[in-house]
Amino acid sequence: MPSDIHAFDRLKKYPQAARYWPALRDFVARARPHELHRINPLYLAERLRWGRNETLDVLTYAVAENLWHLHWEAYCPACGGLLQEDEHLGALHHHQVCRACGWEGEIALDRELAVEASVSERVRRLPLSTREDPDFRRKVQSRLGRLPALALVNRPLFRELLGAQTLPSDQSLGVESMVVFFSDLKGSTALYERLGDAQAYRLVREHFTVIFDAVEAEGGAAVKTIGDGVMGTFFEPQAALRGITAALRGLDEVNRREDLRGEDRLRLKVGVHMGACIVVTLNHRLDYFGTTVNVAARLSDLSRGAEVVVSEALLQDAAARRLARSLGEIQPMETTLRGLSRPITAYRLRV
Numbered sequence: 393m394p395s396d397i398h399a400f401d402r403l404k405k406y407p408q409a410a411r412y413w414p415a416l417r418d419f420v421a422r423a424r425p426h427e428l429h430r431i432n433p434l435y436l437a438e439r440l441r442w443g444r445n446e447t448l449d450v451l452t453y454a455v456a457e458n459l460w461h462l463h464w465e466a467y468c469p470a471c472g473g474l475l476q477e478d479e480h481l482g483a484l485h486h487h488q489v490c491r492a493c494g495w496e497g498e499i500a501l502d503r504e505l506a507v508e509a510s511v512s513e514r515v516r517r518l519p520l521s522t523r524e525d526p527d528f529r530r531k532v533q534s535r536l537g538r539l540p541a542l543a544l545v546n547r548p549l550f551r552e553l554l555g556a557q558t559l560p561s562d563q564s565l566g567v568e569s570m571v572v573f574f575s576d577l578k579g580s581t582a583l584y585e586r587l588g589d590a591q592a593y594r595l596v597r598e599h600f601t602v603i604f605d606a607v608e609a610e611g612g613a614a615v616k617t618i619g620d621g622v623m624g625t626f627f628e629p630q631a632a633l634r635g636i637t638a639a640l641r642g643l644d645e646v647n648r649r650e651d652l653r654g655e656d657r658l659r660l661k662v663g664v665h666m667g668a669c670i671v672v673t674l675n676h677r678l679d680y681f682g683t684t685v686n687v688a689a690r691l692s693d694l695s696r697g698a699e700v701v702v703s704e705a706l707l708q709d710a711a712a713r714r715l716a717r718s719l720g721e722i723q724p725m726e727t728t729l730r731g732l733s734r735p736i737t738a739y740r741l742r743v
């Protein structure tokens with residue numbers, strides 16, 4: 393099969409990619425071979441002057457259409473050497489031993505695992521002799537670092553289009569540290585009853601948009617909706633605090649604009665926790681599980697509305713603690729969560 397740059401036309405069917413794919417196509421046509429083989433997506437972002445998230449999403453469309461493919465790579469945390477590499481994430485062994493330095497341990501999506509991408513042969517054939525340039529690779533890595541596999545896996549679009557083929561349903565992968573939140577719309581059942589289904593549903597949709605936008609603006613991801621609630625993730629505590637409090641303020645805006653008073657006001661119950669979790673494929677999508685996820689869900693139950701219940705783990709970071717104080721009023725509480733053996737300390741944050 394001859395290579396064909398016009399295969400990019402297939403991206404026309406994704407309206408969200410419309411602004412981007414012609415530039416990617418032109419880059420693929422012009423670039424030097426070593427810029428298209430096992431390339432750090434952050435390099436593409438730099439060359440195309442796109443943000444990280446938009447680059448990852450355009451790449452996701454391109455991979456879904458077989459215009460690009462991915463390389464999942466495990467690197468030794470001790471010596472930096474390559475432990476294993478495969479086009480299928482599920483083919484990587486959880487437990488690794490470094491042949492160079494003897495390090496032995498479990499690999500995690502946000503730690504040892506990185507992701508790179510290559511243009512597909514059907515789009516442009518890259519001569520074996522010129523596609524590898526170790527000097528170029530070294531320079532890119534020293535300037536941009538590696539892209540943690542979690543950065544791609546955590547994108548909602550990636551999980552939707554490529555999640556199931558990325559991780560077979562009987563496998564899981566660990567994440568060392570992630571911020572997980574759950575939100576729930578307080579009194580939504582009563583809201584439907586008082587305002588009628590159509591009006592209540594319009595407000596519920598508007599509330600979803602407010603949350604999605606606030607989370608996305610801080611680099612987080614809304615993973616899924618559960619009834620009138622949202623489960624989402626952030627990479628670090630400060631982004632989570634900013635994103636979630638922005639969502640709360642956004643709902644206040646909606647309340648003002650729609651003149652919602654008293655019981656009709658939209659009030660968000662949010663719980664947020666941070667820690668290790670696992671990624672698995674469930675219902676053909678990548679999803680997050682584990683104690684961290686369960687605790688975040690329980691904390692959201694404790695929120696009284698228009699309030700975030702933040703776990704102590706999140707505020708152990710001094711900068712996050714300062715930020716939380718600057719965002720609103722904090723009140724500590726001791727609580728025993730259903731299903732957990734020990735009481736934990738959490739904080740109520742009202743903005």
Ligand SMILES: [Zn+2]
Pocket residue numbers: 468469470471472473490491492493494495
């Ligand atoms: Zn090593």
